[in-house]
Structures are given as structure tokens and as C-alpha cells.
Amino acid sequence: xxPPGRLLAAxxxxxxxxxxPGLVLRRxxxxxSVVGEARVMQYLSALGFPVxxxxxxxxxxxxxxxxxxxxxxxxxxxxxxxxxxxxxxxVLADLHRRLHELDxxxxxxxxxxxxxxxxxxxxLHPLNVMVxxxxxxxxxxxxxxxxxxxxxxxxxxxxxxxxxVPSGRVLARVLAVARKVLVNAFVSSFDRHxxxxxxxxxxxxxxxxxxxxxxxxARMWAMVERASRGR
Numbered sequence: 001x002x003p004p005g006r007l008l009a010a011x012x013x014x015x016x017x018x019x020x021p022g023l024v025l026r027r028x029x030x031x032x033s034v035v036g037e038a039r040v041m042q043y044l045s046a047l048g049f050p051v052x053x054x055x056x057x058x059x060x061x062x063x064x065x066x067x068x069x070x071x072x073x074x075x076x077x078x079x080x081x082x083x084x085x086x087x088x089x090x091v092l093a094d095l096h097r098r099l100h101e102l103d104x105x106x107x108x109x110x111x112x113x114x115x116x117x118x119x120x121x122x123x124l125h126p127l128n129v130m131v132x133x134x135x136x137x138x139x140x141x142x143x144x145x146x147x148x149x150x151x152x153x154x155x156x157x158x159x160x161x162x163x164x165v166p167s168g169r170v171l172a173r174v175l176a177v178a179r180k181v182l183v184n185a186f187v188s189s190f191d192r193h194x195x196x197x198x199x200x201x202x203x204x205x206x207x208x209x210x211x212x213x214x215x216x217x218a219r220m221w222a223m224v225e226r227a228s229r230g231r
Contacts, residue, residue: 033061071132089185104146111147120152154198162219196227
């Protein structure tokens with residue numbers, strides 16, 4: 001594997017570098033193997049699900065060369081085209097449905113929440129969907145597992161509804177309205193009561209994530225409380 005080019009982006013635990021025409025290299029900073037993630041992406045690509053094509057994995061398993069996706073994430077897309085927010089919510093819902101129609105391979109780990117035999121992303125929200133000219137492409141498969149589709153979808157709902165909104169009087173109000181439109185479009189594509197039944201276990205697991213702020217955790221539990229009062 002040749003040395004990569006310039007740094008393009010830095011994520012939570014990995015860096016993305018240029019790597020020749022139409023390719024990027026993703027390298028773990030924490031020493032985490034990307035072999036499993038690459039295997040999931042290759043499995044999905046063979047079934048026609050929209051993921052970046054994997055070209056190569058390094059011998060040490062810490063780097064992966066994959067297709068460079070030309071587009072913007074769904075959040076950036078909606079920021080520039082706010083009239084598409086409801087539509088993007090439905091696009092996200094469709095990606096969940098398409099993914100959950102797929103059998104999870106036997107070698108895929110079980111979900112930390114719930115049980116099932118469907119393929120889950122476990123982080124399928126707008127920041128992990130790239131909007132391209134040829135359609136949406138789903139990235140960041142580090143959490144892929146085998147489980148119950150309702151868990152995956154309920155988690156996406158929780159993350160979209162409870163994520164931080166930047167401060168600023170006007171901006172915060174605008175973003176709050178936009179988020180409500182997005183969440184409603186997404187949730188209305190499913191059986192809301194079925195999703196609500198899984199909010200408690202999903203939140204109990206997600207609040208253990210050190211990346212979630214205390215304010216986000218509080219909003220998650222508030223969602224669970226509202227759902228329990230409605231049942």
C-alpha cells in the first residue's frame with residue numbers, strides 16, 4: 001500500500017486521506033481494525049446497497065482504500081436546500097427499510113440491544129448519508145451488526161431528535177423547526193408505537209456512549225418519558 005496524499009477529513013477515530021484518482025484512504029487513529037467494516041461494505045455492495053466500493057485493506061488491518069464519494073452529507077445538503085428537508089427524511093427512512101430487508105451474514109456480531117437476524121447500521125442518521133448525483137450513499141459502517149430493525153430505526157430517531165442544536169437565538173429556533181420537520185417525515189414512515197416500545201432499551205444503551213453530552217442524555221430520557229406517558 002503506497003503512502004496516502006493530503007488529509008481530507010478527521011472523524012471520531014479515523015482520518016481520511018487522498019489516495020489517487022477516485023479513491024481515499026481511511027486510517028484508524030486508535031488502532032482499531034477496519035477488516036470487519038470492509039467485509040460488511042463488500043457484502044452490501046454485492047447486494048446492491050449503496051456503499052463506497054472497497055478497493056484494498058492494509059496488511060495490518062488499520063487502513064482501508066475505498067471509493068471517493070463525490071457529494072455532501074445529508075445535513076449539509078439540507079442546510080443549502082431547506083425545502084428538501086421532509087423529502088430527505090423520507091429518503092433516510094427508505095434507506096433503513098432497504099437495509100433491514102437484508103439478511104445479516106452469520107459472521108456479523110450481534111447487536112448490543114435487542115435480538116434479530118437483520119443487518120443493522122446502528123448509526124444511520126443524516127451525517128452518515130452522502131447525497132450524490134446518482135443517489136444517497138451510506139458511510140461509516142463501524143457499528144454494523146445483526147439484530148432487530150426497530151432498534152436501528154428507533155436509535156436514528158433518538159439521535160436526530162436529541163442531538164445538540166447550536167446556540168444563537170434565531171439560528172436555534174430555525175434549526176429546531178427544521179429538525180422537527182425532518183424527524184416527523186422520518187418517523188411517519190414507520191409504525192410510531194412500535195418504535196416507541198424500543199426507546200427505553202435504546203436510550204439505556206446509548207447514554208453509555210462517552211460522546212453524548214449530559215444535555216443530549218437528558219433529552220433522550222425525556223423522549224422515553226413522553227413515550228411512556230403516551231402508551
